[in-house]
Amino acid sequence: MKKDITSSNNSASRNLGRLILQLRRLERQPQTFGGAGSVTPSEIHTIEAIGCEGSVLMSELAARLGVTKGAVSQLVVRLEAKQLVKRTSYPHDSRGILISLTDKGKEAYVAHEEVHVRFYDQLRSQLSEQEVETFDRCIEKLNDFLQQN
Structure with a gap:
């Protein structure tokens, strides 16, 4: 059971990290x-x-x-x-x-x-x-x- 929670937390943490990186990438790109x-x-x-x-x-x-x-x-x-x-x-x-x-x-x-x-x-x-x-x-x-x- 503890392994499932740790795995879920790691997945959520990775997803949040990916989201933050995507937002940073978007924040650097000028648009019209x-x-x-x-x-x-x-x-x-x-x-x-x-x-x-x-x-x-x-x-x-x-x-x-x-x-x-x-x-x-x-x-x-x-x-x-x-x-x-x-x-x-x-x-x-x-x-x-x-x-x-x-x-x-x-x-x-x-x-x-x-x-x-x-x-x-x-x-x-x-x-x-x-x-x-x-x-x-x-x-x-x-x-x-x-x-x-």
Whole structure:
């Protein structure tokens, strides 16, 4: 009995390791989203964190992404060069900087959302509704666990 549990744990550990390697591989590959041209995963996740509606303070964007203001500033410079975001002064505090998506950035945002929709459509075509719900709960728990560590 103990051998079966150890074997199962080893298999789960290998599968998780393979998943992490696949995610790392995907995180290094730029993709094209709409008319935005080549966009890195960190850039598209920044666009996603800004959101399609309104603006976000640079400090709030750093908090949403869980990175430093300096790291966000570098990302924003790259996204500005690609004409995907724009900066404006915060009207209530001259030290604050608002970041918002340009029309081209909004197009990339929508195209990225469509990738997620297609992923779940493919998932639903291969799994039962109960399996999809279980998958969602497992991903949520894994995210919670990783945020704690």
